[in-house]
Amino acid sequence: MADARILSANELLVEGAAAPPLEAVRLVRADDADILLDVTGVRAGSEPGSFILTTLDTLSTQDHYLLTLAGSDLAWSVAPSALAVLVSVVIGSALINNFVFTRYLGLCVFFGVSRKKETAIGMGVTFTVVGLLSGLLTWLLNEFALKPLHIGFLEIIAFIGIVACLVQGTDLVMKKVNKVLHAKFGIYLVLITTNCIILAVPLLNATNDATFVEGIGLALGSGLGFALALFLMSCARERVELAPVPPVFRGLPISFIIAGLFAMAFLGFSGLSFM
Amino acid sequence: MSDALTRPAPPVSELVMRGLFDENPVFRLALSLCPAVAVTTSVKNGLMLGVAVFVVQVLSSVSASLLRRVIIPKIRVPLFVIIIAMWVSVMDMVLAAFYPVVYAQVGLYVKLIVAFAIIISRMELFSMKHAVLPSFWDGFGMGLGFLLAMLLTGAFRELLGSGSIFGYALVEFRPLLLVILPAGGFFTIGLIMALFNWVDLRRGHKLPGEYKGCHG
Amino acid sequence: MLRIAFGLTVVCLVASLILGGIYAWTEPAKLRNVAEREQRLIGELLELSPTARVEEVRRYLVWRGNRLEALYLTAGALLRFDGSGALLERTELPAALAGSASADERDAWVQQQARLAADDTFRQVGRFFAGYEGARSAGYVIEGKSAGYKTWIRFFLAIDADYGLRGIEIIEHEEDPGLGAEITEPYFKHQFAGRSFDAIRTIEVTKDPLPAAWRAALEEFADLGLGGWLARHADQLAAHPEIHAITGATISSVAVTDGVKRALRNFRKRMQLVEAHL
Numbered sequence A: 001m002a003d004a005r006i007l008s009a010n011e012l013l014v015e016g017a018a019a020p021p022l023e024a025v026r027l028v029r030a031d032d033a034d035i036l037l038d039v040t041g042v043r044a045g046s047e048p049g050s051f052i053l054t055t056l057d058t059l060s061t062q063d064h065y066l067l068t069l070a071g072s073d074l075a076w077s078v079a080p081s082a083l084a085v086l087v088s089v090v091i092g093s094a095l096i097n098n099f100v101f102t103r104y105l106g107l108c109v110f111f112g113v114s115r116k117k118e119t120a121i122g123m124g125v126t127f128t129v130v131g132l133l134s135g136l137l138t139w140l141l142n143e144f145a146l147k148p149l150h151i152g153f154l155e156i157i158a159f160i161g162i163v164a165c166l167v168q169g170t171d172l173v174m175k176k177v178n179k180v181l182h183a184k185f186g187i188y189l190v191l192i193t194t195n196c197i198i199l200a201v202p203l204l205n206a207t208n209d210a211t212f213v214e215g216i217g218l219a220l221g222s223g224l225g226f227a228l229a230l231f232l233m234s235c236a237r238e239r240v241e242l243a244p245v246p247p248v249f250r251g252l253p254i255s256f257i258i259a260g261l262f263a264m265a266f267l268g269f270s271g272l273s274f275m
Numbered sequence B: 001m002s003d004a005l006t007r008p009a010p011p012v013s014e015l016v017m018r019g020l021f022d023e024n025p026v027f028r029l030a031l032s033l034c035p036a037v038a039v040t041t042s043v044k045n046g047l048m049l050g051v052a053v054f055v056v057q058v059l060s061s062v063s064a065s066l067l068r069r070v071i072i073p074k075i076r077v078p079l080f081v082i083i084i085a086m087w088v089s090v091m092d093m094v095l096a097a098f099y100p101v102v103y104a105q106v107g108l109y110v111k112l113i114v115a116f117a118i119i120i121s122r123m124e125l126f127s128m129k130h131a132v133l134p135s136f137w138d139g140f141g142m143g144l145g146f147l148l149a150m151l152l153t154g155a156f157r158e159l160l161g162s163g164s165i166f167g168y169a170l171v172e173f174r175p176l177l178l179v180i181l182p183a184g185g186f187f188t189i190g191l192i193m194a195l196f197n198w199v200d201l202r203r204g205h206k207l208p209g210e211y212k213g214c215h216g
Numbered sequence C: 001m002l003r004i005a006f007g008l009t010v011v012c013l014v015a016s017l018i019l020g021g022i023y024a025w026t027e028p029a030k031l032r033n034v035a036e037r038e039q040r041l042i043g044e045l046l047e048l049s050p051t052a053r054v055e056e057v058r059r060y061l062v063w064r065g066n067r068l069e070a071l072y073l074t075a076g077a078l079l080r081f082d083g084s085g086a087l088l089e090r091t092e093l094p095a096a097l098a099g100s101a102s103a104d105e106r107d108a109w110v111q112q113q114a115r116l117a118a119d120d121t122f123r124q125v126g127r128f129f130a131g132y133e134g135a136r137s138a139g140y141v142i143e144g145k146s147a148g149y150k151t152w153i154r155f156f157l158a159i160d161a162d163y164g165l166r167g168i169e170i171i172e173h174e175e176d177p178g179l180g181a182e183i184t185e186p187y188f189k190h191q192f193a194g195r196s197f198d199a200i201r202t203i204e205v206t207k208d209p210l211p212a213a214w215r216a217a218l219e220e221f222a223d224l225g226l227g228g229w230l231a232r233h234a235d236q237l238a239a240h241p242e243i244h245a246i247t248g249a250t251i252s253s254v255a256v257t258d259g260v261k262r263a264l265r266n267f268r269k270r271m272q273l274v275e276a277h278l
Helices: A082-096 A107-113 A117-146 A152-177 A179-192 A196-207 A212-240 A252-269 B012-022 B033-038 B043-066 B073-098 B100-115 B117-125 B132-162 B182-202 C002-046 C103-113 C180-184 C186-192 C197-201 C212-219 C221-239 C250-277
Strands: A004-008 A011-015 A025-029 A032-036 A039-044 A050-055 A065-069 A075-078 C053-064 C067-073 C077-082 C087-092 C121-133 C136-147 C152-159 C165-172
Touching: A004 A075, A011 A065, A025 A039, A025 A050, A032 C053, A032 C067, A032 C250, A082 A212, A082 A252, A107 A117, A107 A179, A107 A212, A107 A252, A107 B033, A117 A152, A117 A179, A117 A196, A117 A212, A152 A179, A152 A196, A152 B073, A152 B100, A152 C002, A196 A212, A196 B100, A212 A252, A252 B182, B012 B132, B033 B100, B033 B132, B033 B182, B043 B073, B043 B100, B043 B117, B043 B132, B073 B100, B073 B117, B073 C002, B100 C002, B117 B132, B132 B182, C002 C053, C002 C121, C002 C136, C002 C152, C002 C165, C053 C103, C067 C103, C067 C250, C077 C250, C103 C121, C136 C250, C152 C250, C165 C186, C165 C221, C165 C250, C180 C186, C180 C250, C186 C212, C186 C221, C186 C250, C197 C250, C212 C221
Parallel strands: none
Antiparallel strands: A004 A011, A011 A050, A025 A032, A025 A065, A039 A050, A065 A075, C053 C067, C053 C121, C067 C077, C077 C087, C121 C136, C136 C152, C152 C165
């Protein structure tokens, strides 16, 4: 398909054909493909073989539009690029809806591993890698097995099965391929299976019927967000170890209060949008 | 009858009290924290998830105890996981069918029960070595402790954050919105944990000390 | 090793069977509960009497290459329209499906009737409900969806016969409690009630705080019903032509407003096609 892109809130630039008569233009939103949008004008574009449509309705860069011309086979599709969607989903799940501070997932492991910077970074890295792989595999399973066969009710067993096998497999592979890496990161692997986040990602993808890009984006963003949360928390806790904390608050209670403060800070990301 | 797989069981009252206070899964063992913070924006939500966990815990403990002689030791963790996943799926479907309105708010967290360390750890530590009836009470105590934690946190947050209890408005305005936002959840749990510590100090016990982290 | 694999497989199979059984038991109950809740909601939104009838109309789109066809399945017939709105075909619904056939069964029959070629695509894209008191139209309820602050916000719009808005009801959302979740509160959702088609078409959202008198009026809506409420507060409705956003939840408020505008406009365009044949 030739290229078409949104120039402004009411203008669409189309390449690959000369300016058609106004009556032949059929522009629709993909979600409401039977409702024609009001196009008020057609004029030639600055390049030969291109034209600009002026619409009454506001065009959004986040929406998906389809353009066809009556009496011809030409068709254009206007949609946000895969990269834009990916970045938007990753930023969304890493910052705006951070899995730890906004969705409260992965807390168990979070509080256990965030006492020192080293362990935090180790866990963060391991988790992001395994999370990405698990997101990929579970998306494939959902798309090609669970959905077509209508066995969605098996999703919990299926997803946790994949995660467990993946963790086991990664453990074996790491042991054989790189003993040093295994010695460093191996312990974190075991903890990943009981991490809520790694199960939440495929469940959310399944519920929201995510596309491939959105699914991968969520897996990647969740891992990065988790790593970020761990790192920030470990920086804070290393300092708190040396501070005069009242006895009843020592240990977990004060960590929760700190997490609450971080959560308040992350509230500042709400409303951020990228497209 | 007492063999390696059937140790003599502590009395029922002790099993139940252990889960409620001394080894309260949320406030003492700091396990299964995710829902404790996420779902407790109201008592109703906390109740639904608390009941779901309670039922899954009891059913899983009983299942593990029933099967303790036939479970192949080498693969017991995957088997536990499958058993738990099955009961969670059952719970999920039943709640979705008969309580759709509350389920819409807590659905994801019901599904995540399968990742709780507490249920697996009870199966491993207790159900594998005790008969069915003690395992039932052990699961009962732990599940009840979790349910109580959910209700307590939920009541605190709903009262301060929405000015109501179980949906019934007690005051006209919203006292402290922050409490039902994520940050407030963390603060609430931290404060209640400190409270449990304080009660423990008064009872003359030593404080739990440093937190070692969840064991997979 | 073999014993382990065997043991795991057996357990998985038993678990799957148990789950399949529970699924077969709960799924019909779930669908029934959803349908009952919808019917109750529609009855409330349109203020229907107990003897009123509600019919569901399902919408489908078929792409044959680049050509688009819109299909509508009413209680009695399947209507097929081409891309410019001309009626292509009308097929009566067989008696077997007319009564209590499930949505899936109806969709399957429609797909069969569409006589798809190898490259064609068929999708069920939406639905709306038409209420009837006897033979008289009692309004419509349409389902709309809008991208909210977290994920989707699904809502019902109650529309009367001349496309004025009777009211809205939020069905599903994942907004934050205390902020975006306030869209289900009377003081927000009843701001849409009783407005004409043209008023909704150009309505804007304002961040100005909600005046106390207007808020009190909005909270009386549930007790008075649309007619009674308009009789008492029509002047206040006219004095507030804009939607007051929820404090701290502008995004959710705008999402609902935009969703309502678009759903209403699209519905009118579609109904002007289908009306004569219902």
